[in-house]
Amino acid sequence: MEEVRSAKGDIPSVFTLHKLSELYVEQIKRHRPSDINTPIVHATRLKERLLEKIPDLVAVKHGRDVLVTFDDGQNLGQNLGQS
Secondary structure, rough: HHHHHHOOOOOOOOEHHHHHHHHHHHHHHHHHOOOOOOOOOOOOHHHHHHHHHOOEEEEEEEEOEEEEEEEOOHHHHHHHHOO
8 A cells, every 4th residue: 555655646546445355365365374264354444453554544435335545635536536
């Protein structure tokens, strides 16, 4: 996510919470290859932790999805329009 924030417009900076959860599970598997079971990630808890750790991150409900993007004060609407 930090890479996307620093790209400044080159990459759309909108993620679905579902996709972020999948990426998080991939990272857990990569760092704990000895675990046989797939870890269970609670998306709402992940969202709350991300919002707590990254102050300029915003989560917006969009139909059935939750979109997560950076609130840089200027492009929030434009970023959400890219989804």
